[in-house]
Amino acid sequence: MPVFNDPIHGSIELHPLLVSIIDTPQFQRLRHLKQLGATDFVFPGACHTRFEHSIGVCYLAGELMNALKQRQPELNITENDILCVQIAGLCHDLGHGPFSHTFDGMFIPRARPGFRWTHEDASVKMLNYLIEVNKLEPVMKRHGLKLSEEQITETEPSDLVFIEELIAGPRVDSSNEVEPSSEWPYKGRGKEKSFLYEIVANRKNGIDVDKFDYLARDSYYLGMKNSFDHRRYLKFLRVCEVDGLKHICPRDKEMENLYDMFYTRYSLHRRAYQHKVGNIIATMITEAFVMADNYIQIIGSHGKTFSLSTAINDMEAYTKLTDHIFQQILYSSSQDLDDARVILDNINCRKIYMFLGEIRCKNPVADTSDVRAAIAASIAQALPDSRRSVPLQAEDFEVTIINMDYGMKNHNLINNVYFYTKNDSTNARIINEDEVSQLLPKTFAEQLVRVYCKRTDDFQAAKICFEEWRKRPRLSEGCRCAWPEADGVLR
Structure with a gap:
């Protein structure tokens, strides 16, 4: 088991299949995507990348899975389940573009208004492309994953579909682009393992290992305090059945720890992610990218060329699109890029709006x-x-x-969390705010x-x-x- 030394989690071991995915050009691309986009223009230490964050999420996913397997053998968590969840954690950010959310949430909507695209969907596409071009399917099968049609049955569904669902949610109907309306929309695992969908990207309440890692990692590199203790939180998790579905539930005494997590997230947004200077620099970068869009040529599959905004349609071209595009525009001698170059030069000279x-x-x-x-x-x-x-x-x-916000617009996320108690570890319920404290936020x-x-x-x-x-x-x-x-x- 190869060992990685991580400043947040210490020495961590990863399965050889995970290392095979890491050692591909598509994953190595994440080394050149800064986790916090333009934030390092304000906080010089925030230069960490999607690469180490993805490895951290993968590690925490394995830690949580192994803890549940040891704590509750009746859940029938298999080695395949653990490996699939770890792969999802490792690959959940493969679809991010240059400067992360600046590209995803600002540039694409302006360059291609009305175009429906998310980095989660791009992550799924990039994962499939990664497997194909690096011929990883035999390696994945050798490690026990079920991918081919002859391996897939009703009782043993596709592991690749399961991984895709962990990253991007249930598959949508391509004819009308709406989520399936069935009682259980997922195909990768049945309702008896519904809790597995709450580990990497928890769509019910936002409490997942992705958040655990980035709160700890971003705080560390920003030089800010993180009051949420994810190590302690992991020790008080169990799976309980509520209304026919199994959920990952914390102990009731972890309520205040969770409020610390949500407040830490809000605090990082207020103090760093949405800093008034970093925010306008991201806006200026977006303006420069929009101006340069049609003049940047990226070679993709079959020799076709793509622009900045259309590279998301071709994974070979998208693999080549990283933060280096900033320097490519800045140092270009093309007259077509003069306006974009002036904006980026102003950013470097601190002539910002x-x-x-x-x-x-x-x-x-x-x-x-x-x-x-x-x-x-x-x-x-x-x-x-x-x-x-x-x-x-x-x-x-x-x-x-x-x-x-705290993660779900103006809703209290704790209202979507089920807690178990010391005297009853099999049944869980929602705890009312007035049972916790009168000092909790109202907005x-x-x-x-x-x-x-x-x-x-x-x-x-x-x-x-x-x-x-x-x-x-x-x-x-x-x-x-x-x-x-x-x-x-x-x-």
Whole structure:
């Protein structure tokens, strides 16, 4: 069993099949994708990559599976189950693009509006491509995984389908692109092993080993404290049956530890992931990528060429798309990339858009290009011409809408967690908030509208426009959100 030395989890051992996956160009690509995108422009230590995070998730998935197998032999957890869950943990981020969520959540929606795409779906495609081009199917079969049709039966379903479902959820109907409506939508494992779908990507309450690793790892590299103890939490997990399905349930005394986990996640978003400077740098990178989109040529399968935004359609081309695209544009001599190059050069020289202020919304605002444009136009028109020292247009302002929550919008995630007690380890239930503490938060989400000025020569004029717009007692044009003066502005 090869041993990896990890700064978060120490010396960890991984199954030889996992190492075979790691030693492929498709997985090694993750070495060149920063975990936190543009955050290292603000926090210099946050240069860790998707590579080590994926290995950490794989390790924790194995630790949890082995703990449940030892603690509850009646669950009939097999070595195949453990290996499949670990592969899913290892490969769950294969589909991320350059600068991670900057590419997935900002660039693709702007470059290809209306195109339905997620990095989870891309991870599944990349995993299948990885297996095919590296001829790993015989290796996987040799280690006991069931992949071919002759191995698959009703009682022994496909392990590859199971891995795909662990990463991206139940398969959708390609004809109408909706999830299956059957009582149990998964094909990889039956209802008797429903708890396996809560380990890598828990769609019920967001408590999974992916979060355990990135909270610990990101906190470490950001130089921030992590109050959530995942090692302790793993020691108090059991599988209990609730309403006909088996769920992974913590002990009731782990309630406060879980609240620490959700608060840590929110705190990292507020202090680092959504930092006002890192956020606008990510926006500027997105602008540069959009400008460069049609002029970047990536060779994919059968010699076809793809752009930045279309490379996601071809896994051979996508394998070549990493954070290096920033330097490729920056050092290019092509005149077609001049505008994009100026933006990236400004980022390196710290000539970034100036922060004017932010406002907390009492009512949610749709994060669309139309809403952002309407807000920018409203700010530009906040002053009458007689008070303007310089003309300011809507395009001189950059508006970003930030949503921060505990993991499930404005819902208390603890309401989706079943707890067992010391005296009854087989039955689990939801614990009401009033049984825990009167000091728990009542709101679990907030939305910020941030405004920046693109013109560094007229910052003061833009600031006055923003302040006047902020004071307006009425609804801002094109935006269904009130701006009460009492909310103030964080400077």
